Amino acid sequence: MPREFALFGVLLPTLLPLFILSIVLQTVLDRVFGWLGVYRMVWHPSLARLCIFVAIFGALSLSLYK
Template sequence: MPRELAVFGILIPTLLPIFLASLLLQGALDWVLGHAGLYRRAWHPALVRLCLLVCIFSALTLVLYS
């Protein structure tokens, strides 16, 4: 995989689209978990949200770069 993507003549790192995709996936998962009421059982819901984002981003990065 190339390290940079050319978008309208601007070079952006490949991790940026991966991060944006992980934000979208985390938002959808956050909505599902919020409606299911699972955040009421968490000690710190914001920390759970951050951990989910890190796990999703790491998984997408590992899939793409391995």
């Protein structure tokens, strides 16, 4: 996959759509975990949310560049 792509004449990095997809996936997982009550069992819910986002974004990035 190319390192950048053109969108209406503007070069965008390939990681941008992955970042947006990571935000969407993290939002869905956040709602599911909130509904299941997972965040009541963790010490710091905001830190858990950040870690989930970093893990999703890292996995998507590694799948792109591997």
